[in-house]
Structure formats: structure tokens, C-alpha cells
Amino acid sequence: MAREQQTVLNALDVAKTQWYHFTAIVIAGMGFFTDAYDLFCISLVTKLLGRIYYHVDGAPKPGTLPPNVSAAVNGVAFCGTLAGQLFFGWLGDKMGRKRVYGITLILMVVNSLASGLSFGSSAKGVMATLCFFRFWLGFGIGGDYPLSATIMSEYANKKTRGAFIAAVFAMQGFGILAGGIVALIVSAAFDHQFNAPPYSVDAVGSTVPEADYIWRIILMFGAIPAALTYYWRMKMPETARYTALVAKNFKQAAADMSKVLQVEFEAEEEKAAKTTQVGKNSFGLFSKEFLKRHGLHLFGTTSTWFLLDIAFYSSNLFQKDIFSGVGWIPPAETMNAIHEVYKIARAQTLIALCSTVPGYWFTVAFIDIMGRFAIQMMGFFFMTVFMFALAIPYDHWTKRENRFGFVAMYSLTFFFSNFGPNATTFVVPAEIFPARLRSTCHGISAAAGKAGAIVGAFGFLYAAQSTNPTKTDAGYPPGIGIKNSLIMLGCVNFLGMLCTFCVPESKGKSLEELTGENEEDIEETTDQIAASTRTFPV
Template sequence: MARPEQQQGLQVLSALDAAKTQWYHFTAIVVAGMGFFTDAYDLFCISLVTKLLGRIYYTDLSQPNPGTLPPGVAAAVNGVAFCGTLTGQLFFGWLGDKLGRKSVYGMTLLLMVICSIGSGLSFAHTPKSVMATLCFFRFWLGFGIGGDYPLSATIMSEYANKKTRGAFIAAVFAMQGFGILAGGIVTLIISAAFRAAFPEPAYQDNAAASTGTEADFVWRIILMLGAVPALLTYYWRMKMPETARYTALVAKNAKQAASDMSKVLQVQMEDETEKLEEMVSRGKNDFGLFSPQFARRHGLHLVGTATTWFLLDIAFYSQNLFQKDIFAAINWIPKAKTMSAMDEVFRISRAQTLIALCGTVPGYWFTVFLIDVVGRFAIQLMGFFMMTVFMLGLAVPYHHWTTPGNQIGFVVMYAFTFFFANFGPNATTFVVPAEIFPARLRSTCHGISAAAGKAGAMIGAFGFLYAAQDPHKPEAGYKPGIGVRNSLFVLAGVNLLGFMFTFLVPEANGKSLEEMSGEAEDNEEMAGAAVQPSQMA
């Protein structure tokens, strides 16, 4: 039984699904991806300078552990941006469905530019007020970063063709790897330059942390440089047209959608206003987020995308933010009291850059090249499984790895956990929520899933700091934890849970967005109902 061609879906959406890879695809990847480059730089560079903040602002010998940020302050400085990110993901995700993807896309970049600069200008009279000001700007920086997640993913998914959509969305997210790498390289260069220009002595057990006033410039410069890539891409973001799927399916403006995509695809699109009006008049695909119909169709999908992202980020951000503590625990980096402040920042950034270069960045691009070949589901399952294996491989023989001479083996195993996080759930949890929900709820549902991830990141940021404390050697002012080894066991268990919850997430490989969301099925039913018996063949 055939249906007339005009009763199928909108031509503009079919053209996007079938479009060959063109220059506008790569432009969209770069414009959206530079947001993630900036996001990663801003979120992860803070972990490179927290040791320096302790050396500069917490040198009072009457306090526990002079030269080190107190645990509460360290957790706040590291984790406050995640609180802002979570809030921003929910707010901008919702706003992106209400006002349009493009309409709010520039707001996030401007917020990131202003707050990156503000973070570096956190001047005050006391250490507490400096940290409070820094946390204030880091929160709003995170708020802007949070908006980039649902908007960038949704824009890229709605621009892409269905054959290579996964690779395009993953490529946007893969810019995060370059951002992490750039944070390490920038810190390495700046600390090396200051170390050469202003040599400092190491401080001893019985002396306060020794830093010159020049060291105060280092962390400020590193944080403020995060504004540069965001500022450079603002103009191009403002030039991008609204996505055709939002304009047609949510704003109900078929004429504008055809006009925008005619310019993008460089082909003539016909005005399908009458067809869209017919679809709208017969439409039943207009249920809300909290409706029984959404719960029936997509409830488990949302549970799956949110829980897997939540579990992944507990492990992923624990690993990233506290690499410096793990490297010190296995004696790969010398004890702080044997180094000057600049030496310590230099060694930490060198170690993290090496991990990013060898494990983090390659993992992202393996996903880009293979996600449309083997599928999202298989990559996510494999990633969670291999992360579990390598975490156990670190934890079970932990005392072997911490023996002098074996640290390089630990670092190699540790790099593999990053590789399989990025060639695995860190990429797929970002891709899938942008593909499986209806257009009018796509940005909101991605924001909810991403916010669940940041809730996991906060557990990683706040929880791991305390959990990793040595239970047998609690220092003054620190509560004893379960130790690094037991923390690795916990993270292995978290990854195993992520493996199991992956079975709630559907495979979107090779299908159009409307097929995955059910919108195509509804439109076919409407078209079928509209066909008279005399029209059927």
C-alpha cells in the first residue's frame, strides 16, 4: 500500500537527514565545539592551580597544614562551578526549547567570557574573601558552561544528517579533550616562564609556604585566558541560523525553516506551510514532559540517560580533578615541601598534560570515528566495562603500584581508564540525549540528563577529596577517609552500575531524530488517516 509523496514528512527535514557532509557541518562543529573547548579549559584548569592557591593564601603556621587549602575551601573552589553548571543545564535546556536554540546560544558565551575574567580578578583583603569572590565568579562561569551542554548537542544533532550524526555530535564534545590538554599546556608554559624568571626556594616542614608576589599572577592569568576562545567564537554563533527542526516542529514556521536551510544546504526548498498546518491540525504528538504519554514513551529513556551520566561523572570527575593527589600518593610527583610553588604547578601540569595527550584526547576521537560504525550502545557498554576492569587493576595490586619503580605502570593503567571513559560513556552520554527525545523537549531532556551528570560530578568533587584521605594517617584538620585504594574500589563499583543502567538507553544509530522520538510514526499515522480509500493503491 503506497502513500502519496506529499503526505510524508517535511522535505526540509528529509533533506537534512540525507544531506552529504558539507562545509556547514564542519563550521557548526567548530563553532559549537569551541564552547566545549572553553568549558573543559575552565572546569579543569582550576585543579591545576589549587595547590598554588594554598601556597599563596594559606601560609599561617598556626593553622593546620600551612601552604595547603583546607579541605572545605578546596572542595568549594573545585566544586562550585559544578553547582553553577547543573543549574545552567536545567535553565538553558528549558529555555532552549521555549525561545529557540540560537536565541539563547550567545548568552552562554558572554557569561563565560565575563566570569573567566572576573575569576582572575578576584582581589580582596583576606584569603577568605579572595576565595569567596573566586567561588562567586566560578559559580556563574559554571552557569554559562551548563547552558552550552544542551544547546550545543541539540543544535548539532538537528543540523546533522542521520548517517554521520553521531560522529558530528561526538566531534563537538571531543573538543573538550583539547580544552583539557590546552589547560595543561597553558599552565605548563606560564609556570615554566615564571619559574625561570622568578626562582623560588622550596619551603621546609617548619616554615611557611614560600612564594613571591609574582606567583599570584600565575593562577589569575591561567583562569582569565579561558575567555579568549569563547570571545573568538561569539560572532560566528550569532550568525548561525535557527535549526530547521526547531523552526518547523516547535515554532511551526515552515516557510522560515525552508528559507534558512536553503541557504545552509545551498538547494532550493519549497514552502511547506500547508503540509505543516495539516500535521499540526491532526497532531497528537504534543504531550508535555510530565504527561503520562511522555512517561510511557520516554520515561525509561530519560532514566537511562540521566543515571548513566550521573554514574559516569562520579568516576570521571574524581579522576580528573584529583589526579594531583593520586600522583602524589603513588610518589610520581615529589612531596610538596620539597618543591617551590612554581615547581609544583609545573610538575602537576606536566603530569596531567601527559595523561590528556596519551589517554584523554585519543579516546574522544576513537568515539568520533567509530560511533556510527559500531553504535552508541556498544561503545557505552564497552567503556563502562573497561573502566571497571582498569579501576580494579589499579586497586587490587595498589601496594605494588605504589612501590618505587612501579609508578609508571600505575600511570599507564590510569591513562587507560581515561581512554575508555572517552572512548565510551563520557562521549555517548552526551550524544544520545540529543537524539532520542521529541524536538520540543529535546533541549530540556538533554539538560536534565546533563544536570544528573553534574550531580555526579559534585559527588566526585566533594566526596573524593574526603574519601581519599589516608585512614591511618589523618593530618591535623583533616578527617580520615577510606584511602585512595578503597576509593578506586568504590569507583569500580560505580562504573559497573553504569554498565547495567546502559540497557535502558536505546540505540539511535542510522535512524532519523523523528524516528527515535516517535514523531515520524505519529506523522505517518496522521497521513494514513488523511488518505481516502480512492487514493490508496
């Protein structure tokens, strides 16, 4: 027997896929496009920052960022993202999804521009300013996670809900790809423009003054897609599920959904009264009832996201170091600064194009067929296998004739992270928690993920600082080496497999069925509900 649901909520579950669904995917997805661009573009310019601001005259090799500065530049945005996920996740349940949705974009636009305008009278000053603005950039990005996921889950029908939420997150792949393409275009343009006397860009290891423009332009470009999306976000109505189940305004929920889904509803006052009664579903986040019903679920979503992001962000942020370690990117001393940016961007763009982006869209295609649990388990399994396959015979992969095999296998770890837990950890928390706590619980789960990203950003930097633990890099203490780092990441992925058993399968079920928010049984079947609505052609 089905749980009693208001007609408007049942109609959302059985609604045909319409143009508005795709519009919502684009509107929410462009936020994630910007998120990924802003978070990962920093890895494209980290080495350039070292060459510009930490180059010592007369040194035998180009400058590099000190480990603590590199960790701060790469990881500070994640600290802001974690804080933003917790704050905006809570605010989205208190004030509504739409009311705070535009604030996140404003923060992203302002701080993307400000990051590129970072100033200071010394290298430390510039880096401190950059870190300050990237923290607040991350704060805005953090809000996008729970709000976008929750909005998309509450608009979608139950048959294709997983694909819709995954499609929003899949825009992250295009954001990573766009970062590489922008860096390629900017670096190529500057390399061509200044590749003539009196500039000495052809000299190996050189850094021309104009290189300072490159990283600034790349960082500032992230403001453009966020700014273009702001108007359309403000036009979106509040989700019917929030309006009906949290705000208790069924008439408004029906009116909003009539407009966007071309479906005519009549709010049924008698059912509304039943649903608005305070009952055993009024428990709070810190109650025994929540712990009993959803405690294990919250542990599953937080632990898997935490473990996934250790591996995912480590691999993404420091793939330039890994590629340098196996010789795919030449040593910095053999090329000028602008060309080094080009080489790094080309490598990361190739990885994104061949594995990262396809992985996301494989998830979109199969998540409502295979289910969330199967995809997440499969992804963690293959990530574990490929990490160990790279790490154990690492010396074999560093030989020149084998480096492309290393790159190919390394690409597969990205493919299965995205056709796997990197997508499902985003989808599931938006489905399995009650409407009044959905944004908050998604924010908590996502914040756990960003805690993992911080571990990856700061920990992997030191661990993989030297490809040989007996040597030093630029005078800094040696790390444990890339080989041992990859082994550690393989173990992390294996733990992710184990924690996946705490995550429930949500395929094919309505949100209210998953959360038990409506306690009264109803006699109407889905077909009767669908027949009671009138759909207009788009």
C-alpha cells in the same frame, strides 16, 4: 513505511556532509573547548592556592587548602553548571536554540575574567569571591551542553549525526589539554623570570609573591576562546527542526537551510498543515504519554550520566592527589610553589595527550559504525576493570619501580571513559527526545551528570584525603584512602553498565523516526526525497 516528514527535514537527513557541518562543529565545539578548560584548570592551581593563602609561618610544610575550602573551589562551578543546564535547556525549547546561545558565551567570558580578578582582604575573602564567580561561570557553561548538542543533532544528517555530535564534545579533550599547556607555559615563564636573586624560588617549599599572578592568568585565559567564538554563534540561523516542528514556520526553515546547506527547498503547504495539527504528539514533559514513551529513556540517560561523572570528574580533579600518592609528583616540601604547578601541569598534560584526547576521537571515528550502546557498554566495562586493577593491588603500584605502570593503567581509564560513556551520554539525549522537549531533556540528563560530578568533587576529596586511613593530612581528619576510593569508583562504573540497558540505540535513524513526531506515513523513499532537492557545489 517511513513516517511523514517535511521535505526540509528529510533533506537534512540525507544531505551530504558539507563545509557548513564542519563550521558548526567548530563553532559549537569551541564552547566545549572553553567549558573543559574552565572546569578543569582549577585542579592545576588548587595546591598553589593553598600555598599562597593558607601558608603558616614556621610550619614544617607548605600550606594546603582546608578540605571544605578545597571542595568549594573545585565543586562550586559544577553547582552552577547543573543550574545552567536545567535553565538554559528549558529556555532553548521555549525561545529557540539560537536566541539563548550567545548568552552562555557572554557569561563564560565575563566570569572567566572575573575569576582571575578575585579579590579580598583575607584568604577567606579571596576564596569566597573566587567561588562566587566560578558559580556563574559554571552557569554559562551549563547552558552550552543542551544547546550545543541539540543544535548539532538538528543540523546533522542521520548517517554521520553521531560523529558530528561527538566531535563537538571531543573539543573538551583539547580544552583539558590546553589547560595543561597554558599552565606549563605560565609556570615555566615565571620560574625562569624569578629564578634569580633576590627571589628565593630555588628554596624548597618556598612561595614567591609573584606566584599569585600564575593562577589568575591561567583562569583568565579561558575567556579568550569564548570571546573569539561569539560573532560566529550569532551568525548561525535557527535550526530547521526547531523552526519547522516547534515554531511551525516551514517557509523560514526552508529558507534558512537553503542558505547554510546549499540546498533549494519548496515548503509544501499541504504537508505543513498536516504536521502542524495538534495530535497525540503534543504531550508535555510531565504527562503520562511522555512517561510511557520516553520515561525509561530519560531514566537511562540521567542514571548513566550521573554514574559516569562521579568517576570521570573524581579522576580528573584529583589525579594530582593520586599521582602524589604513588610518588609520580614529588612532595610539596621538596620544590617551590611555581615548580609544583609545572609538575602537576606536566602530569595532567601527558595524561590528556596520551589517553583523554585520543579516546574522544576514537568515539568520533567509530560511533556511527559500532553504535552508541556498544561503545557505552564497552567503556563502562573497561573502566570497571582498570579501576579494580588499580585498587586491589594498590600497595604494589605505590612502589617506585611500579609507578609508571600505575600511570599507564590509570591513563587507560581515561581513554575508555572518552571512548565510551563520557561521549555517548552526551550524544544520545540529543537524539531520542521530541524536538519541543529535546533541549530540556538533554539539560535534565546533563544536570544529572553534574550532580554526579558534585558527588565526585566533594566526596572523593574527603575519601581520598589520606593515602593511609590511619594518618592525617595537614591536621585534617583522615579519609578512607585512595585504594578504597578507587574500589568505590569501580563499583560505580559497574552500575553504569547495568543502567546502559535502559538507553536505546539511535544509530542510523532519523530524529523524527526515533521520536515518532510525524504520525502520517508517506510513500516517498529517501532516494526520491534526495532527488527532489538540488545541491550546489561548495
